[in-house]
Amino acid sequence: MKDLTYTLLKSFAAGFAALLLLSTALFWGRFYCDRYLYGRMAQQSTCRSATISPSGILPAEIEKDPNVDIASSFHGYTEPDAAVIRTRLGIVDYFERRVPEARFMLSFYEYVNNGKTDLYFDKKSGLIVYQSERAKKTNDNKTEREEIKLYAGPEGISEKPTKELGRFYSPVRMQKEPIIYHSRDEMQTEYVRAVPITYDKKLRRFFKIDFDKREVKKGPEIDKNINFRPIQIGQPRKGEYLLSFWWSEPMIEIKREDKNEAEKRYGKIQKRIVTRFYPPGGQYVPFLDERGLIFLVDRATLEIAGEGGYLPAPMSYFGSGKAARPNVARPKDLLAFMIEPVAIKPDGKYLGMGAAALSRDGASITVAVFDKEGKLLKMTNTVDGYFSYRDYDGDGIIESERYITQMDSSKAVFWGQPGSPLATVLRYLIENLQGPALNIASFFTADSFEASSGHRALFLVTNSFIGMKGRQAGVSFSWKFFGGLLLIAPSIILSVLLAWSVKRDALTKGLCKKERLCWIAGVLCFGLAGYISYRLCCKQAGLINCRNCGMSRRVDMDVCHRCGGSWLVPELEDPGWRVRDN
Amino acid sequence: MYTLIKREIEDHIIYFLGALILSLLFTASIAAKGFGGEPAEGLGIILAAIGITLACATIVICALGTSQMHTDKNRKISAFLSTLPVSRNQILAARVITGLLALLVLLAAPAITVEILLSTLRQEEAVYRYFTVEIFSAVYLLGLGVYCTGLMCGFSSSKIVVTLGSLVLSVVLLTIILIKGPDIETLIILLVYVSASLAYTWRKFSTIPFI
Numbered sequence: 116m117k118d119l120t121y122t123l124l125k126s127f128a129a130g131f132a133a134l135l136l137l138s139t140a141l142f143w144g145r146f147y148c149d150r151y152l153y154g155r156m157a158q159q160s161t162c163r164s165a166t167i168s169p170s171g172i173l174p175a176e177i178e179k180d181p182n183v184d185i186a187s188s189f190h191g192y193t194e195p196d197a198a199v200i201r202t203r204l205g206i207v208d209y210f211e212r213r214v215p216e217a218r219f220m221l222s223f224y225e226y227v228n229n230g231k232t233d234l235y236f237d238k239k240s241g242l243i244v245y246q247s248e249r250a251k252k253t254n255d256n257k258t259e260r261e262e263i264k265l266y267a268g269p270e271g272i273s274e275k276p277t278k279e280l281g282r283f284y285s286p287v288r289m290q291k292e293p294i295i296y297h298s299r300d301e302m303q304t305e306y307v308r309a310v311p312i313t314y315d316k317k318l319r320r321f322f323k324i325d326f327d328k329r330e331v332k333k334g335p336e337i338d339k340n341i342n343f344r345p346i347q348i349g350q351p352r353k354g355e356y357l358l359s360f361w362w363s364e365p366m367i368e369i370k371r372e373d374k375n376e377a378e379k380r381y382g383k384i385q386k387r388i389v390t391r392f393y394p395p396g397g398q399y400v401p402f403l404d405e406r407g408l409i410f411l412v413d414r415a416t417l418e419i420a421g422e423g424g425y426l427p428a429p430m431s432y433f434g435s436g437k438a439a440r441p442n443v444a445r446p447k448d449l450l451a452f453m454i455e456p457v458a459i460k461p462d463g464k465y466l467g468m469g470a471a472a473l474s475r476d477g478a479s480i481t482v483a484v485f486d487k488e489g490k491l492l493k494m495t496n497t498v499d500g501y502f503s504y505r506d507y508d509g510d511g512i513i514e515s516e517r518y519i520t521q522m523d524s525s526k527a528v529f530w531g532q533p534g535s536p537l538a539t540v541l542r543y544l545i546e547n548l549q550g551p552a553l554n555i556a557s558f559f560t561a562d563s564f565e566a567s568s569g570h571r572a573l574f575l576v577t578n579s580f581i582g583m584k585g586r587q588a589g590v591s592f593s594w595k596f597f598g599g600l601l602l603i604a605p606s607i608i609l610s611v612l613l614a615w616s617v618k619r620d621a622l623t624k625g626l627c628k629k630e631r632l633c634w635i636a637g638v639l640c641f642g643l644a645g646y647i648s649y650r651l652c653c654k655q656a657g658l659i660n661c662r663n664c665g666m667s668r669r670v671d672m673d674v675c676h677r678c679g680g681s682w683l684v685p686e687l688e689d690p691g692w693r694v695r696d697n
Numbered sequence: 698m699y700t701l702i703k704r705e706i707e708d709h710i711i712y713f714l715g716a717l718i719l720s721l722l723f724t725a726s727i728a729a730k731g732f733g734g735e736p737a738e739g740l741g742i743i744l745a746a747i748g749i750t751l752a753c754a755t756i757v758i759c760a761l762g763t764s765q766m767h768t769d770k771n772r773k774i775s776a777f778l779s780t781l782p783v784s785r786n787q788i789l790a791a792r793v794i795t796g797l798l799a800l801l802v803l804l805a806a807p808a809i810t811v812e813i814l815l816s817t818l819r820q821e822e823a824v825y826r827y828f829t830v831e832i833f834s835a836v837y838l839l840g841l842g843v844y845c846t847g848l849m850c851g852f853s854s855s856k857i858v859v860t861l862g863s864l865v866l867s868v869v870l871l872t873i874i875l876i877k878g879p880d881i882e883t884l885i886i887l888l889v890y891v892s893a894s895l896a897y898t899w900r901k902f903s904t905i906p907f908i
Contacts, residue, residue: 121900124896124900125896125897125900125901127893128892128893128894128896128897128900129893129897131889131890131893132849132890132893132894132897135870135873135886135890136866136869136870139869139870139872139873139876140869142872142876143869143872203876204875204876204878205875205876205877205878205880205883206874206875206876206877206878206879207878208878209878209879209880210878571876571877573873573876573877573886651897
């Protein structure tokens with residue numbers, strides 16, 4: 116019994132060590148294939164950016180004005196090769212999360228106002244803490260720094276953390292709303308600061324926390340029957356280093372009489388027709404639900420104004436994954452996303468919003484535009500070619516579809532560029548060295564992992580081809596599973612060959628039947644890692660010739676591991692005939 | 698046990714000296730650059746120093762592990778020790794403790810210097826509080842993993858497997874910190890790896906014939 120325990124311990128120990136080292140080596144194989152593939156893709160500009168122009172949210176008389184020189188547009192852009200390093204290497208992510216300036220992870224909310232300001236949630240007291248450092252001029256015209264620290268609870272704001280302020284339990288993360296507006300034609304900078312609004316999941320209310328006026332406004336309690344799971348409020352975003360997304364106002368060309376020589380040299384002068392209002396949502400604040408739906412909250416009344424849109428599901432190799440609705444992507448399934456609500460001056464009238472999403476593999480951006488009612492107006496995605504455009508009418512039905520392109524960027528990354536097919540096949544083969552059990556587990560868990568963490572996985576490679584197949588939506592499970600098995604066919608074939616080799620070798624080495632079966636099962640499940648562990652653990656036993664079958668048998672076992680015969684030689688029966696010399 | 702550890706250190710004193718020299722070099726360079734330069738530069742210097750420390754630690758620590766097992770086989774140290782009232786488990790434990798000590802010699806001084814340097818940086822800019830603890834615990838476990846890899850490879854009689862194999866596997870193992878970052882997930886994986894490789898070494902060492 117003790118021997119069995121030790122054998123198991125040794126086998127599992129060797130198995131884990133082999134699996135970890137092999138998986139790490141395979142990770143680098145996949146990493147360099149991806150670097151090549153995405154590096155190639157980055158050379159094709161249409162694979163990096165998606166534009167919708169005219170944006171469609173402005174009234175037709177503005178957009179179709181013949182004087183318009185540049186139409187309004189929503190523009191999404193990524194650097195696929197840089198995304199490979201940022202997402203695949205956890206060390207980059209680690210430092211980005213730990214260094215406060217990089218990702219605002221330590222701050223609950225942050226905005227700049229001639230100094231340093233932090234807003235964070237203190238879990239212990241249940242209060243939102245506001246820390247500000249501002250430059251202040253003294254009477255003798257000297258500048259000194261003034262520190263302000265305020266505590267906000269559901270019941271109010273105070274300079275000290277008192278119980279009268281109440282406590283927040285689970286406030287939703289507030290994302291910074293843009294505060295600096297740089298006007299292109301007038302060359303001036305305007306600072307607009309939005310009053311932070313948050314939602315507490317337990318209290319089921321929105322709160323407006325005005326630190327300047329030192330007051331907290333409570334919104335009405337949200338009905339418990341409403342299925343509502345907000346995760347971000349303000350200007351929801353993820354992976355802002357991977358994806359850029361913005362709205363450009365329409366421009367007209369103007370002729371100025373006082374044009375000087377310098378202006379003549381630089382060509383035409385453009386002027387905006389409409390001026391953007393800040394904060395961008397105007398009267399509304401968008402907030403993102405964990406299902407990928409975007410709702411709008413009225414800044415004044417703190418009531419839900421309705422649905423503003425959703426995160427569009429980007430194209431992927433085998434289609435999109437599970438979603439609340441078709442074409443909607445969950446935030447955790449996206450490598451990056453950004454939302455750009457648009458309101459215009461003078462009264463901050465809300466016009467609609469644009470949303471951009473970068474697919475899990477970083478190969479495709481989809482940009483969608485929604486009107487003020489939250490209806491989809493337009494949608495486009497990155498392609499390998501020149502232009503792709505999909506029009507939708509108000510009900511979301513495709514009106515026209517014009518592809519002047521070769522293929523979608525999610526497929527083009529693997530097959531569209533010179534040399535890509537070779538790298539794709541290599542990556543596919545490397546994925547297949549992972550072992551059938553891990554590949555099948557990746558198929559089933561493909562949806563469970565957050566997009567960027569899936570890239571850094573060592574054992575369950577959820578962003579592999581089999582993982583992509585596992586996320587495929589719109590096909591029956593059996594068909595999907597069968598397709599998945601076909602995808603890992605090389606892995607299965609390799610495992611069967613290795614298991615066959617183990618079976619033969621184990622017989623020669625003198626392993627008992629149970630041990631042989633265990634090793635065969637192990638190799639069938641873990642492929643190469645199982646085989647390496649077998650080679651590390653199983654050594655030649657002392658063998659002698661079996662008197663029963665004539666093959667080699669172990670000296671330390673009661674019966675022969677081949678024929679099952681014991682040490683005693685069976686008594687030979689008299690054949691009943693004799694050979695005699697005449 | 699103490700005598701066994703002492704004997705192990707004496708036998709592998711060259712690795713201890715190497716670890717000590719490297720440690721002093723890193724500490725001096727971190728201190729000189731970190732305290733002398735701009736605070737913002739300090740963090741970059743620290744990270745570069747940790748990277749170099751890790752790379753050098755790999756060679757020294759992996760070589761120590763490999764040497765402990767390989768020279769044992771060649772010089773029949775265990776065969777001799779087994780004639781004395783010492784068990785195989787005690788011999789192995791003494792070796793592992795020696796490895797842990799060598800790693801401590803290599804990493805303790807740089808870790809303390811980095812912590813002192815970061816505490817001064819923290820006043821200037823917000824630096825994550827558990828930075829040193831997280832990074833150096835991951836580096837220590839990585840070093841331990843590399844050492845255990847050396848122990849496992851040391852059993853082989855082929856010199857190529859011993860030298861090249863242990864080095865290649867150690868480099869592969871080191872890259873885990875690049876893939877995962879020094880997060881809790883990495884620490885768990887490394888802890889399991891160290892336990893697994895020690896278990897393997899223990900079983901292998903307990904069952905190999907000394908003659």
